[in-house]
Amino acid sequence: MQFCSTRDIRHIVSYEEAIFRGLAPDGGLYHPVKHPDLQELFASLNPGMDFTAIAGKLITALFPDYFDKDKAKEIAEKAFPFSPELVHLDNKLYLLELFHGPSCAFKDFGASFLATCMEEFLKQEHRKAVILTATSGDTGSAVAQAFYKKENIDVVILYPSGRVSPLQEKQLTTLGANIHALEVKGSFDDCQRMVKEAFMDTELRSTFNLTSANSINLGRLIPQSFYYVYAYAQLKDTDKAPVFCVPSGNFGNLTAGVYASIWGMPTSGFIAATNANDVVPQYLAGGEYKPRPSLHTLSNAMDVGNPSNFERLKALFGSREKMAEHITGCSISDKETLETISRYHKKKQTFLDPHTAVGVLASERYMQKNPAHNIISLSTAHPGKFLEVVKQATGEFPPLPDRLKEALNKQKQATLIDNSLDSLSDFLRKKIK
Ligand SMILES: N[C@@H](CCOP(=O)(O)O)C(=O)O
Numbered sequence: 001m002q003f004c005s006t007r008d009i010r011h012i013v014s015y016e017e018a019i020f021r022g023l024a025p026d027g028g029l030y031h032p033v034k035h036p037d038l039q040e041l042f043a044s045l046n047p048g049m050d051f052t053a054i055a056g057k058l059i060t061a062l063f064p065d066y067f068d069k070d071k072a073k074e075i076a077e078k079a080f081p082f083s084p085e086l087v088h089l090d091n092k093l094y095l096l097e098l099f100h101g102p103s104c105a106f107k108d109f110g111a112s113f114l115a116t117c118m119e120e121f122l123k124q125e126h127r128k129a130v131i132l133t134a135t136s137g138d139t140g141s142a143v144a145q146a147f148y149k150k151e152n153i154d155v156v157i158l159y160p161s162g163r164v165s166p167l168q169e170k171q172l173t174t175l176g177a178n179i180h181a182l183e184v185k186g187s188f189d190d191c192q193r194m195v196k197e198a199f200m201d202t203e204l205r206s207t208f209n210l211t212s213a214n215s216i217n218l219g220r221l222i223p224q225s226f227y228y229v230y231a232y233a234q235l236k237d238t239d240k241a242p243v244f245c246v247p248s249g250n251f252g253n254l255t256a257g258v259y260a261s262i263w264g265m266p267t268s269g270f271i272a273a274t275n276a277n278d279v280v281p282q283y284l285a286g287g288e289y290k291p292r293p294s295l296h297t298l299s300n301a302m303d304v305g306n307p308s309n310f311e312r313l314k315a316l317f318g319s320r321e322k323m324a325e326h327i328t329g330c331s332i333s334d335k336e337t338l339e340t341i342s343r344y345h346k347k348k349q350t351f352l353d354p355h356t357a358v359g360v361l362a363s364e365r366y367m368q369k370n371p372a373h374n375i376i377s378l379s380t381a382h383p384g385k386f387l388e389v390v391k392q393a394t395g396e397f398p399p400l401p402d403r404l405k406e407a408l409n410k411q412k413q414a415t416l417i418d419n420s421l422d423s424l425s426d427f428l429r430k431k432i433k
Pocket residue numbers: 134135136137138139140213214215216249250252253301302308
């Protein structure tokens with residue numbers, strides 16, 4: 001596959017170049033020049049296949065110039081020592097649990113694949129890279145875990161002060177070594193803007209060989225399609241192709257699913273489930289696309305007022321009408337999120353994290369109008385990452401996996417900075433060699 005900028009079809013790069021650039025020089029996002037037809041691959045899958053086997057097949061089909069069958073298997077096994085799990089929740093509703101990786105969120109899949117590819121390429125070329133990442137909560141910890149102590153790579157994580165959960169903050173600020181945390185006085189949108197401004201600053205970019213580990217980076221986004229394919233394979237023998245419901249903030253997760261369907265994976269559509277930060281559902285319902293400052297909600301990882309990947313979806317579908325044929329929007333309030341967590345705790349003795357709860361309620365609403373379809377709702381984070389919210393909804397703390405307990409006991413190490421490119425560039429010049 002080759003990739004071009006969403007803003008200039010003539011700017012074409014390889015996969016390796018796309019992942020080390022992160023953002024195209026014109027500020028656009030890289031996307032496939034031509035999507036492959038993988039219908040035969042999808043037909044060959046069966047429900048018993050494990051995740052790494054499916055990921056290996058996709059890696060070699062998507063990147064044949066880099067990874068033959070054996071290398072793809074090696075990369076898949078190295079990147080994914082954890083797996084998604086498809087569990088039945090209720091009626092025709094399934095949860096695709098994506099929180100069994102090191103940071104307990106879906107971002108582990110993309111971050112770990114990107115880290116594995118970058119390490120592979122850098123090893124061959126003896127160069128260094130600095131990864132800038134903006135996070136509203138989950139990306140930061142996944143990227144920190146995936147790149148921790150990776151040779152020739154420094155990671156700088158920007159997160160909005162006071163707007164991530166206490167456990168998320170611990171996860172992304174306590175590793176040390178090559179992981180540097182910047183606590184930004186501002187919102188996630190400020191962090192994302194600062195990162196994008198740094199990429200557009202040619203001097204800064206070349207001095208530090210800057211790239212990104214957000215979903216603007218294709219190497220983070222494309223592997224997120226692998227778990228959609230895994231879930232599809234598990235339900236392959238049922239009569240109708242599933243609908244996927246995706247809790248959405250920056251829309252990278254949803255874009256990855258849409259890519260898989262364009263490659264030929266049978267689906268009956270997508271639900272974009274957001275919290276009150278609903279610029280995309282409003283657009284899909286007929287309004288203008290109007291980015292606006294993000295609102296702080298209980299599902300904080302989705303507090304994004306100007307989703308990066310809207311640009312990729314727009315480039316793919318061209319018009320609102322086309323996009324709305326594939327994607328249905330749904331916005332869920334904090335009150336509804338708490339009620340959903342509480343209801344499932346009473347009914348199924350299960351804990352949903354607030355982001356998963358947004359997806360579950362959006363799925364239920366969709367199902368009322370479209371009862372014939374199986375819905376696979378993405379469960380994007382472990383409830384233990386949001387102890388306070390889950391306790392507020394259920395009166396109980398969810399059980400914590402050991403890897404989250406360990407993070408809780410560590411000491412925060414972060415540098416507080418203003419929300420300006422100058423502050424970020426000062427930090428880079430003083431602290432990153
Ligand atoms: N939801 C995110 C925001 C960044 O999204 P990304 O998918 O572009 O990395 C977070 O948890 O940080």
